Amino acid sequence: MTNLFIRKLSRRVRMSDADIEALSAATSKMLYYDADHDLTQEGSKPEFAYVILDGFACRYRIMQDGSRSILAYLVPGDGCDLHASILTQMVHSIGTLTPCTVATIPYRVIKELAAYRPNVYLALWWSVLVDESILQEWLVSVGRRSSDKQLAHFLCEVLTRLQAVGLALEPDYRIPLKQSELADTAGLSHVHVQRVLSDLRKAKLIEVGRKGLVVPDLERLKAFAEFKPDYLHLSHLDEAPPPPAPLDLANATKDDFEKRFGRNRSFRDQNP
Amino acid sequence: MTNLFIRKLSRRVRMSDADIEALSAATSKMLYYDADHDLTQEGSKPEFAYVILDGFACRYRIMQDGSRSILAYLVPGDGCDLHASILTQMVHSIGTLTPCTVATIPYRVIKELAAYRPNVYLALWWSVLVDESILQEWLVSVGRRSSDKQLAHFLCEVLTRLQAVGLALEPDYRIPLKQSELADTAGLSHVHVQRVLSDLRKAKLIEVGRKGLVVPDLERLKAFAEFKPDYLHLSHLDEAPPPPAPLDLANATKDDFEKRFGRNRSFRDQNP
DNA sequence: CGCTCCCTTGAAGCTATTCAAGTTGAGTGG
DNA sequence: CCACTCAACTTGAATAGCTTCAAGGGAGCG
Numbered sequence A, B: 001m002t003n004l005f006i007r008k009l010s011r012r013v014r015m016s017d018a019d020i021e022a023l024s025a026a027t028s029k030m031l032y033y034d035a036d037h038d039l040t041q042e043g044s045k046p047e048f049a050y051v052i053l054d055g056f057a058c059r060y061r062i063m064q065d066g067s068r069s070i071l072a073y074l075v076p077g078d079g080c081d082l083h084a085s086i087l088t089q090m091v092h093s094i095g096t097l098t099p100c101t102v103a104t105i106p107y108r109v110i111k112e113l114a115a116y117r118p119n120v121y122l123a124l125w126w127s128v129l130v131d132e133s134i135l136q137e138w139l140v141s142v143g144r145r146s147s148d149k150q151l152a153h154f155l156c157e158v159l160t161r162l163q164a165v166g167l168a169l170e171p172d173y174r175i176p177l178k179q180s181e182l183a184d185t186a187g188l189s190h191v192h193v194q195r196v197l198s199d200l201r202k203a204k205l206i207e208v209g210r211k212g213l214v215v216p217d218l219e220r221l222k223a224f225a226e227f228k229p230d231y232l233h234l235s236h237l238d239e240a241p242p243p244p245a246p247l248d249l250a251n252a253t254k255d256d257f258e259k260r261f262g263r264n265r266s267f268r269d270q271n272p
Numbered sequence C: 001c002g003c004t005c006c007c008t009t010g011a012a013g014c015t016a017t018t019c020a021a022g023t024t025g026a027g028t029g030g
Numbered sequence D: 001c002c003a004c005t006c007a008a009c010t011t012g013a014a015t016a017g018c019t020t021c022a023a024g025g026g027a028g029c030g
Helices: A004-012 A017-026 A107-116 A118-144 A147-164 A179-186 A190-202 A218-225 A254-261 B004-012 B017-026 B107-116 B118-144 B147-164 B179-186 B190-202 B218-225 B254-261
Strands: A030-033 A038-040 A048-054 A057-062 A068-074 A093-096 A100-106 A207-209 A212-214 B030-033 B038-040 B048-054 B057-062 B068-074 B093-096 B100-106 B207-209 B212-214
Touching: A004 A017, A004 A048, A004 A118, A017 A107, A017 A118, A048 A107, A057 B118, A068 A118, A068 A179, A068 B118, A100 A107, A107 A118, A118 A147, A118 A179, A118 B057, A118 B068, A118 B118, A147 A179, A147 A190, A147 A218, A179 A190, A190 A207, B004 B017, B004 B048, B004 B118, B017 B107, B017 B118, B048 B107, B068 B118, B068 B179, B100 B107, B107 B118, B118 B147, B118 B179, B147 B179, B147 B190, B147 B218, B179 B190, B190 B207
Parallel strands: none
Antiparallel strands: A030 A100, A038 A093, A048 A100, A057 A068, A057 A093, A207 A212, B030 B100, B038 B093, B048 B100, B057 B068, B057 B093, B207 B212
16 A cells, blocks of 8 residues: 555655555554644644645644744645654644645654664655755745745646646646635735736736636746746655664664564664 | 754753764864855755854855845854755755854764764754754744844844853844845845844844844843744753643633634734 | 945835725525 | 625725835945
């Protein structure tokens, strides 16, 4: 059994069949949520990491004046807060934007993977680093791009990320984002977002519908937005295998692991 | 031998004497740079991670139109790009803002620490996660805070981070940042930054000098900026995170409630 | 002394926000 | 089936916030 998350990671980090089996077991518990449902809330100390398998979610913060700031979109195949357990508490919330299918991974299982599946653990870190890279690009967008290019850039990013996991390949795919959500992402008012989208529509770069946006020609939109996908680090793995990353955790034993994932060569057997 | 970086990490992650020795050896090679010197450049694949021991540096990107976007400040005790080797290439540059003393760590050594010093490796990851948390706060700042509170918030953060490693404790400490650097951080023009700082000076919140800014009363500035340091994750290893204050549900206002439990919709778009 | 780098100030104009008033389309109940 | 409702989208007008252009000032340095 596999899923979008595993397929995405296995294209970036070399993993054995046993690695993939372990990751598959870790993400097998699925939950279904409606739109506008919070998975975790600011100030809490969650016990699970999440993997989005279907639907759109986001990280967000509510400011003192009630306005919302969206910090990240989570699309199918994305993990979120895979390592938040290292930090003391969440400083933002995670909520669904559309109905979502979500896999949960208890942090205890992540610790086990850290101890016995170094390549899986490395893959999870890869995912965290890509998130950080996206965050940097968003900061650039909000700080330095004009509002039309900024919105176009977001749309290019979302489509590119979806296409990287085999979704949204058809040119009439509707991005299920509301204008108010784009506004809270870009730090603009919803009125201004409407006017900018209007202009993009007049330029035939997008089509605006009631339930989302359609990008008929992604390449043209990319050219307009000066979109360079390097920061998504999507290139296929082609180099030497990445460094092993074992973590010796006191509360996970080899026995625990084998009961859960079956007998396999542990990290210690294959590495000094 | 020890340094600011090691002292900072050892307060967050439990490390043995041998761990600290290993980390100390890894950061023992020091280099000295002038101001405005690039440590790494966009597009390169560096062989070293850096630790700032003295001076200010930053991550930045130069846009197509020549403007600069500052993505992070690196102050003494900060590591940078500790795990960039997992990703394929740098998508931003790192440059000094003042003369700097810098320790270099070859990625080869980080691999060794990963294999033999799990707690050290965990500490490095802690540092990466805090960087990401700061990045999120900056995105909130640039997107949703008014320009005066935004600049005040940056100054509070820099001083709080410095004080966390025992620096900038005296009330006449001069933050060595130029107005143009603040502008490139906040995504504002240097002219506007000058006017906003002027206002803050009139309100006696800061003092502006030729070679930097002075914050005579940090607590007052924090109050103005609504600065909450949680996102810096500074609490000591042995300190429990502060328990949330009890909320009187019967008498709580909508605001109280939402501050605590969040809300998954934009308020900005609704009539107050 | 004069040069350069920053900081400062003024004025004009553009961009984005706010307030306010529609419009549209999907869902709901009569 | 049609009226009603509601959320999302649209449009206009007034104004606030920010940028740009332009010019001047002051400290440090060769």
